Amino acid sequence: MVQENESQLPNGVKYEVLVTVFRRYGFDIAVGSLRVEDICRGGGGFMSETLRVRGCTRGGDEVSLVVKAPLRKTGGGRLSSAGLFRRERALYSRTLPAAEAALKSVEGGAWRPLKPASLGVCGGGCLLLQDLTIAGFRKAASTDSARGLDAAHCVGALRGLARLHAASTPTARRDAQVEPLLRQSVAFGASRAPLLQSQATATVLEMAHVLSRYPWFRRYRDKFLQLADTLLPRAVDAVSTCNGRLTVMLHGDFQKNNMMFRYCKSELQVVFYDFQGAHIGSPAEDLQYFLHTSASLEVLQHHTDLLLSEYHSTLQHTLRALGLQQQADAYPLEQLRREMQQLAPVGVFCTYNLLPVMLNLAAVYLELSNSCNIGRLLRKWFTNPEYLAFAEYLTPLFEKRGLL
Template sequence: MDEGINSSTPAWLTEEFIEAILREDEKTQHLQVARADVQPAVAKGDNFGGLLHRVTAEIYYQNNGNNQEKSELRCIIVKSLPSDDWYREVLDQAGVFKREMRMYKVILPAMYKLLKEKLPGVTIPALTARTYTSSITNETLVLEDLRPLGYRMVDRRQQLDLEHCVVALRALAQFHALSVALNDRDPSLMDHFREGFYTPERRHILSPFLQPTLDTLASAVEKWPEYERFGDKIRQIAATSVDRIIDVVKPKNNSLCVLNHGDFWINNILFRYHPKNGKVLGAKFVDFQVSRYSSPALDLQYFIYTSAKEDVRDKSLRHLLQEYHASLTHTLQLLGCGKYAITFGELEQEMKERAFFGLITACTYLGAVLADPSEVVDLDSNFGEESRKNGGQSPMEKAYAGERFRKIFRKFLIHFENEGLL
């Protein structure tokens, strides 16, 4: 496999490892890997929750010493923890990898099983990639590669137009509705998805990240002509940001709660297109490391302020929420859970009550989403222990200096000021 190994490939990601995964998944020891090509699955700056590698393996089956005449290809994605020790510890303490493992191996199969029971004979495309069963390691997730199936990402810097946003939010609503039906059947399944990231116990981790990041943003914004006042406004929310974000993500009694994707942004949504007219036909989700059981408004706020194009947010926000609400209500009714449906007015109220989550999302993540290659956020070099000891440059400093971020975020500042959040 040497000719197919990229310089960034982990030492453990070998031909033997790939062969063992495929053998266990297909339940045969006759499978042989002839060769495999291993490459980074995404560009630098396009994924912040782990290492992603795309593996294209040429395989054949050996029976009684005789090899299969024609080889076949298997395309998989291998996801593992990041290389930086400090960042690995942060993710480990938050339980994000265990959470994602449980999503793929317990929750999603339970959702699809429930769907078949509730709607027998109805074929509904899965909302996620298939996971490969493996007992080899608890720190590696192996998924089907959606690219050969026609799914692909949209350039994060360009963000999503109205058509893409509608397809994504309809699918998100179906996922949320399935989680409601699953919780209705077995509430204990949601116990593993109580908030694990923004919690009082993690204040010692959140504060050194969130407050300095907001301070860095304030220093950038106050240099923008006619926007100087926002520097102090951002510093003011920085002082209480950790307490407020911990409070805003909490589920509320007597309100609709769903299993949130948790990181619902453009790079975690893959789209499939009509081969002739290019129309968006469907969407699948990846990356469930910070899934949480709480208000659906959290996923919506996160998506709108990271992934929707400027004109979509400005002109079609209400339309997007209506599309989401219609899909949610319809799916709940199909699943026999119409009693949990909320009115559109109640959804709008949830959005208002969780608006601070949208503000913090825009302040802390939008810069990374819009960053050009020269501005990309490098978590390993800037979040590492050595960099922090040496007073290294903030990971977001280059991103906040980007022209694309400045153009979009100036409108956000006015919007959040008008909403009374700044």
């Protein structure tokens, strides 16, 4: 095989280093067999660069690992702050290993990993990670077709999230002291809001314009023209003032494209990745974000209560298994529901700013790869039949609850 140009790799990452990593884990490969593939070609790549490096052993077997690095190209909707990648490094170096060790100590043979294994750091801090596809993990089929997750995948995701939240509880505040970036949300932090406000406003204004062609939306048009400037500040205020009873390490970008699943003896297993948005806060923030970016419409209509109950049951069980009875007692299901109400503005914001992206990632990537005609991209988002069904269902519901 022919070795690819090293310019494909992030700055500071050399093929020789990757060969050393492969060999450290028992794979005897040659430099000349390595080739690089951009994992984000289906959409994404807004916070970091993710590459898969493949190689062949002398016995002819193919092996691979994943390289995560800060973005080399910014703009077109991508976030440029190097701090985003610092968060992920902090999670892989402290929070996630501690959480997995705690879970392993109480779960025994039932233990399952929360994340891909970390294989080291190189090239200016780039992360080398296990390639989950080798272990049989895949994104949900509905993710590839730009649809929301079904009830089974949502339940699996939230059970996994509950394990992460519970296991991070003892160290979350301490980790945020070590890495100050973990004290504030990327999407809903007060210091970042001014950077995101103009884009959020423009998105909602365009939505109001595009959806005005649909009779069901016309009664809401003027309201959204007024709300355009306030949807993000409302979410930011909700996050900053939420009187949470349980502080956990949040994923911060907990959506269907940042998780993979596999079936093992009829058990649906889930692993999470892309922790650049991680920060401490109320569990309800991750839940609102997930429900309004990743659940199918059928799940939102009929299974939301089931999902909250499944999440809370796993959270309680894991907290108590870890000896955190006081934290479990302070967080009954009623408290979770109260915090879900307090953080409802996060769900509203996600519905009108993030959900249309999640349902049309192919169009996003196409535009970012070309001229990035934002107007054309927004029209594709908001006229997507999948998104229209969500908007027509959720908008009256939000109004009824006083969220508009």
